Each structure stands twice: as structure tokens, then as C-alpha cells.
Amino acid sequence: MKLFFLGSAILLAASFGLPAQAQSESLEPVVDVADAINQTAKKSQLTIDSIADNMQERMQQYKQINKQIDGLRVYTRQLEKQIQNQNTEKSELSSSIDEVSVVERQITPLMLRMIDGLDAFVELDVPFLPEEREERVATLQDLMDRADVDVSEKFRRVMEAYQIEAEYGRTIEAYTGEMDVEGQVQDVDFLRIGRVALVYKTRDGASLGVWNQNAGAWQPLSDSYRNSVTEALRIARKQLAPDLLMLPLFTDSIVSATRAAGE
Known part of the structure; x- marks a missing residue:
């Protein structure tokens, strides 16, 4: 814009003191130069506007990325806490597994004694449903020898047999x-x-x-x-x-x- 005004000032100054035809001929190059300067200035302004828009867009992207980074930091801290808790649970589970192994070694003989006691009880009890009750005891004895059945399931079945026998007493x-x-x-x-x-x-x-x-x-x-x-x-x-x-x-x-x- 400064170049535009400078060109206009030169053009006006040159227009005074010259004949009209001479003035016209002498001013044509100046006008062309001023016009070229204006076109260049216009292009420069468009470039500046484009750069400004681009910078604004980049600034918005920068702010969004910063927000995402802040969110990821919060999420990462939360994950670190969860991982720490999981490691604690892992240690507790490992200890529990070790204890379960000890309990399994102790509970198996207990279940065998319970089955033997149930067998003796059925034999000495009032002889109702003899085949059904003897078969239930035999099934438990076979169950204890199976390796594909968990100890927890074996214990559940033994307790179930005891509950059935207890029900007989009040029905x-x-x-x-x-x-x-x-x-x-x-x-x-x-x-x-x-x-x-x-x-x-x-x-x-x-x-x-x-x-x-x-x-x-x-x-x-x-x-x-x-x-x-x-x-x-x-x-x-x-x-x-x-x-x-x-x-x-x-x-x-x-x-x-x-x-x-x-x-």
C-alpha cells in the first residue's frame, strides 16, 4: 500500500509542468510500474493472509494436540495405578494359590474320612432307599479317584450327599x-x-x-x-x-x- 501511494505521488508530481501529450506519454511507464507494484502487493497480501490462516489453523491443531496430551497423561497415570493394583492382586493370588495347595492336601483326607463315615452311617441307619443311598456313596468313592474333577467339585458333591441325608431326618x-x-x-x-x-x-x-x-x-x-x-x-x-x-x-x-x- 505504501508503494501504491508513492507511485501516485510521483505520478501527480510529474503531471505538473508538462504538456498534456508529453505528460501522458511520460506517465504511462509510471502507471504501468504502479500497477505492477499494486498487483505484486495484492499477491503479497494474499500470501500473507494465507500464511496467517495457516498459522491460525496450526495454532488450533497445537492446542488440540496439547489437550490430547494432557488427557493421555491423565489416562497413563490411571493405567499406572491399575497396573500397580493388578501387581498387588497378582502377588495376593500367588500367595492364595500356595495356600490352596496346602488346603487341598489337607481336605482330601478329610473328604475320604467323610465318605467312609457316610458309608458306615448308611449301613447302620434305618434301611430306607438302600440301593439309592449305597449307590450315592459308591459314586463318591469313584469320584475321589478321578483326576479330571476339581477338589472343589468333589467337596461340593460330598457336602451335597450329607445334606441329602440330613433332609431324610425331617421329611x-x-x-x-x-x-x-x-x-x-x-x-x-x-x-x-x-x-x-x-x-x-x-x-x-x-x-x-x-x-x-x-x-x-x-x-x-x-x-x-x-x-x-x-x-x-x-x-x-x-x-x-x-x-x-x-x-x-x-x-x-x-x-x-x-x-x-x-x-
Whole structure:
């Protein structure tokens, strides 16, 4: 712009004191030079504007990159904390694994003793569901020899067997089976009330028997209990609501009454 004004001033100064034609001829080069200077100045200004815009854009990019760097620093610090916590957990897990190995060596003999105890208990207990209970114990014994089953699963199965046996003591159940009655194998209905009473009734209702735990043997049951046994069987099958029943209970060889709770 300064060049433009300088050219204009020279042009005006030269225009005074010369004839019109001479002035025109003498001013043409000056005008051309001024015009060239103006074009050059215009191009320079465009270049400057482009550089300024570019610098502004670069400045915005610089600010954005700085923000990203700040975010990455915060993220990196957070990751460092997580890595530190993971290393701590790793150390704790390593210690726990070592302790688990010790526990496994101790718990395996315990489970073997528990299975042996369960086997002895089933053998000495009231003889209800004998095949099912003996098979459960045999399955546990086979399970202990398997290498493809975790110790935790073995322990779970042992505890499950104990829980099942515990449930037997507070439930009433009716199931069918075979019984040697007077030298003849017959289909009978068994009635179990907890572990305090185990009674059978033949399908025709002609024979009743009760397990005498004190004697460790079956003994005939009086016909006077037939209706009570039949009603108790229906209660156990949830065909009747629970009710008070008279059933045999052996305690020191004395026959007493017990309640069919129907739980």
C-alpha cells in the first residue's frame, strides 16, 4: 500500500509542468510500474493472509494436540495405578494359590474320612432307599479317584450327599419296592417318617410290617394300624393334608405314637 501511494505521488508530481501529450506519454511507464507494484502487493497480501490462516489453523491443531496430551497423561497415570493394583492382586493370588495347595492336601483326607463315615452311617441307619443311598456313596468313592474333577467339585458333591441325608431326618416319604414277606417277594409300599418310623404295606393290604431299629429287623404290624398307614401314605404322596396319625415308634422296645407331619 505504501508503494501504491508513492507511485501516485510521483505520478501527480510529474503531471505538473508538462504538456498534456508529453505528460501522458511520460506517465504511462509510471502507471504501468504502479500497477505492477499494486498487483505484486495484492499477491503479497494474499500470501500473507494465507500464511496467517495457516498459522491460525496450526495454532488450533497445537492446542488440540496439547489437550490430547494432557488427557493421555491423565489416562497413563490411571493405567499406572491399575497396573500397580493388578501387581498387588497378582502377588495376593500367588500367595492364595500356595495356600490352596496346602488346603487341598489337607481336605482330601478329610473328604475320604467323610465318605467312609457316610458309608458306615448308611449301613447302620434305618434301611430306607438302600440301593439309592449305597449307590450315592459308591459314586463318591469313584469320584475321589478321578483326576479330571476339581477338589472343589468333589467337596461340593460330598457336602451335597450329607445334606441329602440330613433332609431324610425331617421329611415324610412314600415309595414302592420289593419285600420278602413270609418267604415270598412281594411289591410293597414303604412309608418313611423321618428316621423314626419305616413301615411297609403290601399292595393288597394284607400284610403290614415295621422296622425295629433296636432289634435291627422287620416285625409284623397289627392290623389296627392299617388305616393309619394307608392315610399316612396318601399324606406322603400329597394326596391328603397333613394330619395327626397313630404309627409305631420304637423307643427302648416300647411302641409309641408319632405324628405324620407331611413336610
